[in-house]
Amino acid sequence: MASALINVPARARRGEVIEIKTLVSHAMETGYxxxxxxxxxxxxxxxxxxxxxxxxxxxxxxxxxxxxxxxxIAFSTVATESGTLTFHWTGDNGFSVTxxxxxxxxx
Amino acid sequence: MRHTxxxxxxxxAGGAAAGMALASMIAAETARATPAAMQEAIRKVVGxxxxxxxxxxxxxxxxxxxxxTVPLAVSVESPMTAADHVRAIHxxxxxxxxxxxxxxxxxxxxxxxxxxxxxRLADTQTVVxxxxxxxxxxxxxxxAVVVTLAAxxxxx
Numbered sequence: 271m272a273s274a275l276i277n278v279p280a281r282a283r284r285g286e287v288i289e290i291k292t293l294v295s296h297a298m299e300t301g302y303x304x305x306x307x308x309x310x311x312x313x314x315x316x317x318x319x320x321x322x323x324x325x326x327x328x329x330x331x332x333x334x335x336x337x338x339x340x341x342x343i344a345f346s347t348v349a350t351e352s353g354t355l356t357f358h359w360t361g362d363n364g365f366s367v368t369x370x371x372x373x374x375x376x377x
Numbered sequence: 378m379r380h381t382x383x384x385x386x387x388x389x390a391g392g393a394a395a396g397m398a399l400a401s402m403i404a405a406e407t408a409r410a411t412p413a414a415m416q417e418a419i420r421k422v423v424g425x426x427x428x429x430x431x432x433x434x435x436x437x438x439x440x441x442x443x444x445x446t447v448p449l450a451v452s453v454e455s456p457m458t459a460a461d462h463v464r465a466i467h468x469x470x471x472x473x474x475x476x477x478x479x480x481x482x483x484x485x486x487x488x489x490x491x492x493x494x495x496x497r498l499a500d501t502q503t504v505v506x507x508x509x510x511x512x513x514x515x516x517x518x519x520x521a522v523v524v525t526l527a528a529x530x531x532x533x
Binding site for chain 2: 287288300302323326327328329330331332333334335336337338339341342343344345346347348350
């Protein structure tokens with residue numbers, strides 16, 4: 271079972287730029303590697319990552335096979351209001367993982 | 378029945394092994410992007426717009442031992458307001474099997490156009506980052522990386 275690790279500050283001041291770190295476990299099989307018998311290993315990667323803040327998309331990424339296994343992505347967003355940050359990864363072979371983190375914003 | 382001598386057997390076996398090694402090398406060689414393929418991939422993103430050097434900060438270690446995980450950080454100085462923000466950052470390489478590495482999309486809500494991730498590099502090469510601003514202009518930065526152990530093409 272795939273699992274994700276997320277680091278979001280629990281509290282922030284309104285308007286503050288916060289850094290978010292995400293890591294999801296996935297082999298990111300490139301589709302270019304071969305077994306010792308020469309058979310090509312089919313591609314199996316995460317293709318898209320989206321972060322939404324109370325339903326509004328704030329950041330997204332399109333991934334290619336050149337992203338290392340267990341994709342790590344660190345990015346920023348503005349703390350606008352209290353609520354939840356939702357993280358969604360989708361990829362080959364129906365891969366889909368959703369994770370969320372709460373945030374409290376002080377005025 | 379013809380008797381195969383030890384010498385003959387070794388010769389044929391060696392030849393077959395060399396042939397197989399050559400075949401797999403050719404297969405590996407075909408799966409390679411070239412600097413021209415990278416330019417083409419960049420063209421696909423920027424269209425006919427011109428790409429100027431500057432504004433983008435691309436951080437990669439100059440020498441990496443393991444191409445399977447190379448830390449990459451890209452940032453662009455921008456106020457990130459609704460009128461003036463970074464729309465996207467695209468990262469390309471010239472010698473992996475595919476020229477694209479990753480595309481990040483931002484809006485004014487991102488607050489800061491700064492991202493970090495880990496990538497794979499198949500060979501010593503130049504990595505290029507291109508940013509797209511909300512006014513439609515494109516800016517680029519490049520970094521040369523020396524890789525001692527390549528990623529992507531090894532046997533599983």
